[in-house]
Amino acid sequence: MTIYDISQKAGVSIATVSRVMNGSTNVRPETKQRVLDVIKEYGYSPNAFARGLGLNTMQAVGIICADCSDMFLAKAIYYVEQELRNAGYEGILCCSGYDLEGKKEALQVLLQKHVDSVILIGSHFLYEDDESNEYIKTAAKTIPIMLLNADFDCPNVYCAFCDDFKATYESTSYLIENGSKRILHLYDSTSYSGRRKLAGYQSSMLAHDLPLEKEMCAYFKGDRESATEIASFLDEVWESGVHFDAISCSNDYMAMGAVRFARARQLNVPDEFQIMGYNNTVLTTCSYPELSSVDNKIEMISGQIVQTLVEILNGKQMPQKTIVSPEIICRETTK
Amino acid sequence: MTIYDISQKAGVSIATVSRVMNGSTNVRPETKQRVLDVIKEYGYSPNAFARGLGLNTMQAVGIICADCSDMFLAKAIYYVEQELRNAGYEGILCCSGYDLEGKKEALQVLLQKHVDSVILIGSHFLYEDDESNEYIKTAAKTIPIMLLNADFDCPNVYCAFCDDFKATYESTSYLIENGSKRILHLYDSTSYSGRRKLAGYQSSMLAHDLPLEKEMCAYFKGDRESATEIASFLDEVWESGVHFDAISCSNDYMAMGAVRFARARQLNVPDEFQIMGYNNTVLTTCSYPELSSVDNKIEMISGQIVQTLVEILNGKQMPQKTIVSPEIICRETTK
DNA sequence: TTGTAAGCGTTATCAG
DNA sequence: CTGATAACGCTTACAA
Numbered sequence: 001m002t003i004y005d006i007s008q009k010a011g012v013s014i015a016t017v018s019r020v021m022n023g024s025t026n027v028r029p030e031t032k033q034r035v036l037d038v039i040k041e042y043g044y045s046p047n048a049f050a051r052g053l054g055l056n057t058m059q060a061v062g063i064i065c066a067d068c069s070d071m072f073l074a075k076a077i078y079y080v081e082q083e084l085r086n087a088g089y090e091g092i093l094c095c096s097g098y099d100l101e102g103k104k105e106a107l108q109v110l111l112q113k114h115v116d117s118v119i120l121i122g123s124h125f126l127y128e129d130d131e132s133n134e135y136i137k138t139a140a141k142t143i144p145i146m147l148l149n150a151d152f153d154c155p156n157v158y159c160a161f162c163d164d165f166k167a168t169y170e171s172t173s174y175l176i177e178n179g180s181k182r183i184l185h186l187y188d189s190t191s192y193s194g195r196r197k198l199a200g201y202q203s204s205m206l207a208h209d210l211p212l213e214k215e216m217c218a219y220f221k222g223d224r225e226s227a228t229e230i231a232s233f234l235d236e237v238w239e240s241g242v243h244f245d246a247i248s249c250s251n252d253y254m255a256m257g258a259v260r261f262a263r264a265r266q267l268n269v270p271d272e273f274q275i276m277g278y279n280n281t282v283l284t285t286c287s288y289p290e291l292s293s294v295d296n297k298i299e300m301i302s303g304q305i306v307q308t309l310v311e312i313l314n315g316k317q318m319p320q321k322t323i324v325s326p327e328i329i330c331r332e333t334t335k
Numbered sequence: 336m337t338i339y340d341i342s343q344k345a346g347v348s349i350a351t352v353s354r355v356m357n358g359s360t361n362v363r364p365e366t367k368q369r370v371l372d373v374i375k376e377y378g379y380s381p382n383a384f385a386r387g388l389g390l391n392t393m394q395a396v397g398i399i400c401a402d403c404s405d406m407f408l409a410k411a412i413y414y415v416e417q418e419l420r421n422a423g424y425e426g427i428l429c430c431s432g433y434d435l436e437g438k439k440e441a442l443q444v445l446l447q448k449h450v451d452s453v454i455l456i457g458s459h460f461l462y463e464d465d466e467s468n469e470y471i472k473t474a475a476k477t478i479p480i481m482l483l484n485a486d487f488d489c490p491n492v493y494c495a496f497c498d499d500f501k502a503t504y505e506s507t508s509y510l511i512e513n514g515s516k517r518i519l520h521l522y523d524s525t526s527y528s529g530r531r532k533l534a535g536y537q538s539s540m541l542a543h544d545l546p547l548e549k550e551m552c553a554y555f556k557g558d559r560e561s562a563t564e565i566a567s568f569l570d571e572v573w574e575s576g577v578h579f580d581a582i583s584c585s586n587d588y589m590a591m592g593a594v595r596f597a598r599a600r601q602l603n604v605p606d607e608f609q610i611m612g613y614n615n616t617v618l619t620t621c622s623y624p625e626l627s628s629v630d631n632k633i634e635m636i637s638g639q640i641v642q643t644l645v646e647i648l649n650g651k652q653m654p655q656k657t658i659v660s661p662e663i664i665c666r667e668t669t670k
Numbered sequence: 671t672t673g674t675a676a677g678c679g680t681t682a683t684c685a686g
Numbered sequence: 687c688t689g690a691t692a693a694c695g696c697t698t699a700c701a702a
Binding site: 049068069225 | 382
């Protein structure tokens, strides 16, 4: 079924059919109805390629995420996809992996598909050296690029994120105010967001006149899904003489390892040993004791970024940054 | 940059450029090199729409899943996306939600995009009444439809799944052999897979001459991510006079609720009270005690389905069903 | 209000 | 080995 078939069967020209399909302005009601009937009868739907060729757009936006099986990113994708659909756009997902090359490639592919925009989910897309961020700048020359949970200054790039610095600053302060003095920061990512979290932790320690020891920032390189591995990593740190009475974690996976570590060491949680997670995922309530965690409002951020995008695509001017404040959710691993 | 620009700059016709871009057979090496140089110099890449228009294919396959934030489905998507990319295809993801209408719509959208195939992730796409499955049959007339974790008889529909019946039959038998007599089956989905799991449980109970009480099949309707809610649901069941000494769960989320229930009731796990999860997700090791669970080999299934798809798209004949056997992973909630 | 015809950027079929 | 040229199915001036 092509537009030609329909036009023939309805006894009109293809232009009229096209008008009916689209704005459908300036076409006599009867004619319109006749065409509509034929369209319905034959279940016609226009060829997306041909349409795209002419209009050079597909009403589609690309979504890139490093790993969609990461619980936190999956949630974000879910919300974004939903919002996008509600706004009449389609989402094309690409899982790029964590390597720069994969990211570049994914972006390239999407650009070739003439998507109206690309949403980058997570802060892993930003690098410390400017050169590695060039691929984003380049893409932004063609279409608006949306960063979910990342902060980047560049024309035509829009960001929505939670203030990670503030988050760990506050959560660390919270731990300190509850009596912890030797707080370990456990992290497994040096992404932009990861560095912000680390900085927030450090800043809070300094503000409370607590020593900032290098060994108290523990970088875990293994499999984040293996609580066992994380726990034994912490054990090694402990055995090496670095002791602590609280752990500030960069995500809930790390925290699950911390909980396990504390249990194995028979540390008294939360009275003598506190643990703070991050992301407030479902893991928090699966943990025993239940995990306190920082809620970085992923649902709100996702909604914001899509809303901003839609406005931009409608030609409106929008602020380039939306920042939301985190919230500390206190459960059973903190006092 | 279009093929015309390139042809002009290289001093050849567009046909030659096209040949170089594609099979590139039958073109003089020097000419080829010249074209290649120009292409590289100007960073030309062909327009996907125009190409699609001519070829009526995009080397893309659609992926539909009800909810990509479901941990288990997210893993499946991850593997499928990966395999697809390796095979030179792109994945277009749609989250359809759990309603039939949403699923139909998602499929329609993908079909309009002329994807080469659609992979349906999860068993929620199959309904008990044949009429509701018509949308799949219809789509299968156009392109091959791949079912991940579902079993459906229809031409041009290919399935790869874990034998859920066998899985719960075996896991229930396992619980029985370890001394449990009153086993509750806790589930939250009546999808095809859900029904198979239920049947496996029932069959095992019968085979061991244990009574099959209606109340021992507990259907939880709430939020699967809320362990608290699940636990209090179980509490209600218990309070209503239905007691049990083991729980066979339809997924690990349910099992997390069961663990919580057991803890609140101070039931002795696993000696006097056993819990068996399903899907073998990361939750198993986040649980305390660690959760025994049925591994339904999602990675293997995902690999299989994509491999089958690729062969089919290459014109080969392939078996319509691939069935893998589950494996019981014994941890700390079973003897 | 409706129809005609020119693009949109490829691929593929012919001739040469 | 290479170059015209006709599809592919649609949108959109421009004409009527």
